[in-house]
Amino acid sequence: GEKVEQHESTLSVREGDSAVINCTYTDTASSYFPWYKQEAGKGLHFVIDIRSNVDRKQSQRLIVLLDKKAKRFSLHITATQPEDSAIYFCAATYTGYQNFYFGKGTSLTVIP
């Protein structure tokens, strides 16, 4: 099955700087790549996703890049704010498949 590696287990940035979280996957058939955010003591919630028919997607301060050749996707958070501090999970799955494969999570701290 698919394996998703999330490269940064922790990340600290200064408020206003950009944060980048990188993930790689193994199965070329994977076609849907969502990102989830987990704030302290809470469940995960969806933040942004990208499908394999595009290589870039932006939603406000969040940018997701997908490099299918390298089997790599990344989350860029621009102009970081303290409320961006959380654990971020990347995931991958196949079109029409019900199981999401998650990375191990990146704990992001934004230093005021």
Next chain:
Amino acid sequence: EAAVTQSPRNKVTVTGGNVTLSCRQTNSHNYMYWYRQDTGHGLRLIHYSYGAGNLQIGDVPDGYKATRTTQEDFFLLLELASPSQTSLYFCASSDWGSQNTLYFGAGTRLSVL
């Protein structure tokens, strides 16, 4: 916003004990999932279901049973709990016909002593 409610929020049991974790979603989603979250492993899928009476096996099903009694309710059963099942458990739902977005509950922290 989809609502997924888990109960209890915290549970302590002993080795060999019997535990049921409950999950209810109120958005008529067809898919429901049980995940466990452990440091160093991220989220791992235990069981999932695409409707009442249906059960599919996930990636780490050993020691767990699950039952989907209605569209809304999905239960995770640990009949002989072991310390290795100490974890944070999340229920999630999704409407697979839409954007595949998972909606998570707040989690149940289970300790098996």
